[in-house]
Amino acid sequence: MLARRTLARAVAQPSPLGAAAPTNARNMATLREIELRLKSVRNIEKITKSMKMIASTKLAKAQRAMQAGKDYGLANAEVFAHTPSDKPTPNKLFIVISSDKGLCGGIHSSVTKATRRALNNAVDSPIAALGEQVDPESPIMVIGDKSKAQLMRTYADSLRLTFNQIGRDIPTFADAAGVADLIVKSGVKYDSVVIVYNKFVSAISYESAAVEVKGEEGLRESNGFKTYENEDDLTKDLAEFSLANAIFAALTESHACEQSSRRNAMDNASKNANEMMATLQMQYNRGRQAAITNELVDIITGASAL
Template identity: 80%
Template sequence: MFARRTAARVITQPSLLAAPSNARNMATLREIELRLKSVRNIEKITKSMKMIASTKLAKAQRAMQSGKLYGEANAEVFETAKEGVTGSRKLFLVLSSDKGLCGGIHSSVTKATRRAFNNAPDSPIPGVSVESDTSVMVIGDKSKAQLSRIYPDNLKLTFNQIGRDVPTFADAAGVADLVVKSGVEYDSVVIIYNKFVSAISYEAAAVEVKGEKALKESEGFKKYEMEDDFTKDLAEFSLANALYATLTESHACEISARRNAMDNASKNAGDMIGSLTMQYNRGRQAAITNELVDIITGASAL
């Protein structure tokens, strides 16, 4: 009974439990101050990442220019073999990377793959129908995570740790060797990659590399006497050439997209810092004004 009366008396005395009038304002200012500090730290990180990407971009563009020479050599080979029978069995090889924070660079090739499977009008390989059991291989963990949810039964082989730095021909040759030895039957390989348009834009594109059968049945190659293993080696070498050209171009797109993404993030962080600073100053000024009003009111009452 005594405990109940004591508790009732405590509850009926608001001065014992009520918080100061400016407590909420001070808590809000503290939250704004912590958030402001966090955003400033994020801005430092994004600016550093932008500077790193800017220094890597020039190197990536030089590698892309040298890689395009391999692609041009491939185009000349397939121009000779254009009358060969390509076949309907296609293998899709999607190029992405293991790193994020670079905008929609990975979803771009994923969407292009979906358009190709759906035979959409804006497919990267227009006019070519894709079967439902077409095999897919992915370079990079980002597109692998996206495509494994959409086409889990079509995904045959994945690669990672490719092109952590500027891709080399050894990386492309290693991938081509594993593709040939994977046991997946195909008549041509469709490489879906990001095409470098400018330093601020890119677009999904596709290049088709013909297999051994198309080269062997080509009239241009039938004019010469060749050993049986020649077309097989040439098909694998052509795949490595095309992979090297597209890997270097995709890498340049990734570095460019990361620089642009970090630039936009730094600008957004700067805008947020300005907004939070103004909000903090207004709250601090309001708290000081309330304290001055309380002091003046108390002094006038005395």
């Protein structure tokens, strides 16, 4: 207590004009800065831990919704597996699925990079297995503000439609149907739609993937449809319904990847905060001990001089 009172009086006394600040005053300022930083990191750690718990709860719901969405995707794949067509589809429309929120790792940059590789006809692009060349100026539509901002830098002229406020909660088929309806009514001409999304691999990993959905003309020209006589409205409705199914399956899987990545990101942030708090606490303890030792030395020296 005596050392603290002496240190407080020493700091409170103003130094003469032009004189250097006492060493103890500098140590006290440094300790105060460390203490404030330690408090700030501790508050951040509480926030990241809470966000991790929330993401863990949402991940369980997202995985259940993803299983339901996959059933739609499997039904879609079954339809297109029985409608093969030799007609090429040079006019492709790209739909990039991300979200509006951040703090979830590389979810957004993953689909953005995959889209850029596909438009550049890279060998490792997610649609390289289709064996078709892609026009670098193909139209693009984006679901989510994050990927929209990233693609605006290089493909601003190719963006046709952007969607937001989708997937704030668990995506529903109504959301996917609304997006498909706006795409059909947009007036953009396409032979097929390439949906670029994040594929859920496990609770700790994901990868960018793409699925191609044929348009109205592609379904009409397929060998399976030519066998039967179908009305134009039927083909049109089936193409729009298939697009909505594919978008719904991709939305649910991307949402599960987002929650998984956010949980992992907040877990890593909490661990980093704990390590930083340990380092700052050690620095604070060492600085405080050094300040107290210097005060005791000053007191003992003064008493010896008397």
